Amino acid sequence: MSQSDKHERGVVIYDSKFGNTEKIAKSLAGGLRMTGMEVTCVNTNDVQTESLKDYDLIAIGAPTQMFTASRPMKDFLLKLKGVQGLKGKYGFAFDTKFASRLSGSASKYIEKTLKELGMEIVRPRQSAIVDKTEGPLEGGEVESFERTGFDIGTSLTKDREDPPPNSNEVAPPTH
Numbered sequence: 001m002s003q004s005d006k007h008e009r010g011v012v013i014y015d016s017k018f019g020n021t022e023k024i025a026k027s028l029a030g031g032l033r034m035t036g037m038e039v040t041c042v043n044t045n046d047v048q049t050e051s052l053k054d055y056d057l058i059a060i061g062a063p064t065q066m067f068t069a070s071r072p073m074k075d076f077l078l079k080l081k082g083v084q085g086l087k088g089k090y091g092f093a094f095d096t097k098f099a100s101r102l103s104g105s106a107s108k109y110i111e112k113t114l115k116e117l118g119m120e121i122v123r124p125r126q127s128a129i130v131d132k133t134e135g136p137l138e139g140g141e142v143e144s145f146e147r148t149g150f151d152i153g154t155s156l157t158k159d160r161e162d163p164p165p166n167s168n169e170v171a172p173p174t175h
């Protein structure tokens with residue numbers, strides 16, 4: 001593969017009980033794609049862990065439950081400890097949670113695990129706030145995560161020689 005054929009690849013992995021974290025994950029993936037990255041967005045249940053070595057960026061998000069990451073996410077992260085080839089990859093952690101300072105954070109747990117796996121944290125963890133247990137997300141969170149995806153993608157692709165497709169039209173999300 002020549003340098004000009006190479007596009008950074010990203011995977012956004014999420015757990016979600018009521019759909020709010022899934023929404024944020026899709027928004028993050030959308031922002032990453034705007035920079036020309038090739039991005040897959042997938043539930044923890046559908047991840048083939050042996051394929052993760054093929055990605056440059058691994059972003060992982062979960063709902064905060066009992067002050068930490070949800071059980072399915074913790075089980076998934078445990079599986080990652082046995083996966084070869086993750087060291088040195090770019091990582092990003094995110095979560096959904098209540099606004100209170102006392103609510104804990106899934107992304108804190110996820111980010112710590114990514115570091116333990118030897119991954120390079122590309123940007124500090126980010127939380128999206130939900131109003132109630134089932135949601136909805138607070139206004140602006142979807143747009144904020146799209147912007148984060150765009151910023152991460154821009155930082156990862158800036159050294160690339162070839163511009164992303166339709167690069168003349170690529171502009172940061174304006175909301």
Ligand SMILES: Cc1cc2nc3c(=O)[nH]c(=O)nc-3n(C[C@H](O)[C@H](O)[C@H](O)COP(=O)(O)O)c2cc1C
Nearest residue numbers: 016017018019020021063065066067096098103133
């Ligand atoms: C069993 C349970 C425990 C929860 N514990 C917390 C908590 O400790 N802190 C918090 O901020 N939110 C807590 N929540 C609210 C979740 O963060 C919220 O349901 C989640 O962000 C919604 O995302 P989802 O739609 O992707 O599941 C809890 C929710 C459930 C169902």
